[in-house]
Amino acid sequence: MLELARIRKEKETIIERLKLRNFDGKELIENILVLDGNWRESKQELEKIAAESNQLAKSIGSLFKEGKQDEANKAKARAGELKELEKNAKEAMNAYAEKLQAALYEVPNVPNPSVPAGNSDEDNEVLSNSGTIPTKLDFWQPHWELAKKYDIIDFEVGVKVTGAGFPFYKGQGARLQRALINFFLDQARDNGYTEIIPPFVVNEASGIGTGQLPDKEGQMYHATIDDLYLIPTAEIPLTNMYRNELVKSTDLPIKLTGYTPCFRREAGSYGSDVRGLNRLHQFDKVELVRIEHPDNSYAVLDEMVKYVQDILTKLELPYRTLRLCGGDLGFTSALTFDLEVYSAAQDKWLEVSSVSNFETFQANRLKLRFKDENNNKQLVHTLNGSALALPRILAALLENNQTEEGIKIPAALVPYTGFDIIKN
Structure with missing residues (x-):
């Protein structure tokens, strides 16, 4: 606000x-x-x-x-x-x-001067490309076919038990999912983030504090009897830990990370972009939250983008970095960078992370302040980033690492999975 x-x-x-x-x-x-x-x-x-x-x-x-x-x-x-x-x-x-x-x-955040003009994601600015895009081989299949072939993700039983967008992960698929979560959390811990296991539902004040409420898009699941909301991102509970707090300048920076399932209605999503793991109603994500001195927040934003880039490099995935245009910028963000991985089997880029600086927009809603060197109260700057959202990471790993023997696991994940190939 x-x-x-x-x-x-x-x-x-x-x-x-x-x-x-x-x-x-x-x-x-x-x-x-x-x-x-x-x-x-x-x-x-x-x-x-x-x-x-x-x-x-x-x-x-x-x-x-x-x-x-x-x-x-x-x-x-x-x-x-x-x-x-x-x-x-x-x-x-x-x-x-x-x-x-x-x-x-009703007023969205004011875009940073570096935000390019544009109407949609087609107008986002590509800043860099990294890694080698693999050549699609004749036998390659999209991940939803690989899921059936190797019996690692069951979309149909998810529809039976809950509905579309709620898959079951099985066997090596479940182990790979858990391996990714642990790998992401360990990377965050090694970079100075404090791990938090937060609640997966929040009250209305928390949703308002980080800007998800009032929910104009109707994308949050609402448990109406108890007036609680299923979280669409760990950003909400992690940032709201400091709602109505006055922190000391010596407490900054505050660096938090947390794994949670995330719940999004994804109302109005149709077509090929929602197939398989491309868009789910429930998915796993490891989130980074930073609470920073205003003087440091944009240097920290660049640091967070570099951090996500390094993880994607360790996963051996080709990726690109984009600066979002004004028309694609989230309501609460002043500046956002997206990172996308390339899926050769689908021949498309898949967004796997958004890293944003909210400046004082969330802090003003949260009444989150610090005392500066002159003992004056100031609003902090808040930032967050996906590091990372799992569904499309998993999709790209499956699709880009296909061989005739099976699906190879990147070396960085083998200590976490306990296997180096998925096969029948």
Whole structure:
């Protein structure tokens, strides 16, 4: 959520920069400033009424003691009027506050100046390509066929037990999935991240804190009886550990990692892009969360991108790095880099990680601050990145490492799987 002080100070810049998202924020920003003005006026009126009430309360007793009955009674009558005025002013102030909060929730984060213009993922900027794209051989198959061939993932029983998008991993497929999770967690631990096992459901305040709520896209699973939400990413519980906290500058940086299943309705997703592991309603992911001093966050963003690139190199997967254009930028992000791996069997790039800097957008919602060297309270910057989401990593590993003998396992994973090839 953008800070009101920033909106007041940088109105025109914010409106102009939001255009990078193809978001016309002029009317909304103007409305926010009107509501802000109304709220401040009602607050001042309330304070004025309260001051007069306090003054009268002090004088009534003195007037009675002095025998000034008429004046005392007039003061009491006025106090009664003020009580009603105070009630009305408080209701008006709270109504403006609610409308102002709701309007602020509608404004996405302001894109960083380096975000390129564009309307969709087709306009994202390719920054680099790494690794060698394998040549597709005649016998190569997509991962959903390999899953059947080697009996390692069962999509059909997933449909029977739950529904589409909830596969069963079996045998060597389950072991490979667990190996990837442990490998990713160990990589994070070796790079100074503290491992957390968080809850997989969160309350509404947590969803609001990181910006997933209000859920405009209807993508979160909602357990309505208990008013809890299944997490679409570990970013939510990990970041919300510090909601309403004032941390010391010496506590920064805070580096967290966690493995969780993730739940996404993926409403409106159709076609070849959702086949097999390409898009699931439940999937596993290891997440990185950083809480940083504002001066350091963009250097840290580059560091996190390099970290994910190194993991993909260890997995021997060809990948490319993209800077997302304004039209593809997430609601809460100021700048996002995506990493995609190439699947030769599908002849397509598969997104496996997004690494984002939210600047103060989440911290303002979370009321997450630190004390600087001058003992002033400042909002931190928050960042997060997938390191990594498993389904498309697994798909690319299966598809790119096919041989006539079986599917070879990258050397970095063999100590985790206990086998170096998947075969019948």
